[in-house]
Each structure stands twice: as structure tokens, then as C-alpha cells.
Amino acid sequence: MTKAVRILGLDYEIEEVECVSKDELRRGEINFLTNRIKIDKTMPRDLKNQVLMHEIMHAIFDLFGYEDLCTDENKVQSIATALHQVIRDNPKLFL
Numbered sequence: 001m002t003k004a005v006r007i008l009g010l011d012y013e014i015e016e017v018e019c020v021s022k023d024e025l026r027r028g029e030i031n032f033l034t035n036r037i038k039i040d041k042t043m044p045r046d047l048k049n050q051v052l053m054h055e056i057m058h059a060i061f062d063l064f065g066y067e068d069l070c071t072d073e074n075k076v077q078s079i080a081t082a083l084h085q086v087i088r089d090n091p092k093l094f095l
């Protein structure tokens with residue numbers, strides 16, 4: 001079954017793959033033209049979720065038109081890490 005995530009009203013397909021990119025070592029990737037998110041399938045579940053949150057933050061910033069934020073990997077990663085951790089540490093709060 002294909003997983004999907006709805007972000008600001010748009011559906012993104014989540015695909016777990018053996019290799020995200022042949023050009024460089026990557027844990028995840030989002031394609032804004034096809035609305036597909038690739039995640040490295042070999043990672044532990046918790047890391048997959050964190051990487052997914054990273055790609056979700058890229059999508060949110062892209063949809064908001066925040067190009068500077070969208071291309072700033074450090075900011076994307078720090079916000080994604082923080083959000084993932086808060087949600088993970090308070091699971092009942094978000095159900």
C-alpha cells in the first residue's frame with residue numbers, strides 16, 4: 001500500500017526506496033513537480049519519521065512561497081527535528 005501525506009490540501013505520495021539519489025548520499029527527497037517524497041527504506045522507523053518531517057517542512061515552505069527558508073537545509077532540518085521530537089514525546093496530545 002502506498003503511503004501518502006496531505007500537506008496544506010495537497011496529497012504527496014511517500015515512497016520508501018533502496019536508493020534516494022544515485023548522485024549523492026541522501027536520506028530523503030521531495031519532488032515539487034510530481035508531489036512525491038522518497039525516503040530511504042533502510043533507516044530505522046524513528047529516523048524515517050524525522051526525515052519525513054524534514055520533507056514536509058520543505059513542502060510547507062514551498063507552498064507558502066518561502067523560497068529562502070525552503071532552500072535553507074539547516075533551518076528546515078532544525079525545525080523538522082524540533083517538531084518531530086515534540087510530537088514523538090507527546091503522542092497522546094496529537095491524536
Ligand SMILES: [Zn+2]
Binds near residue numbers: 058073
Ligand atoms: Zn532538505
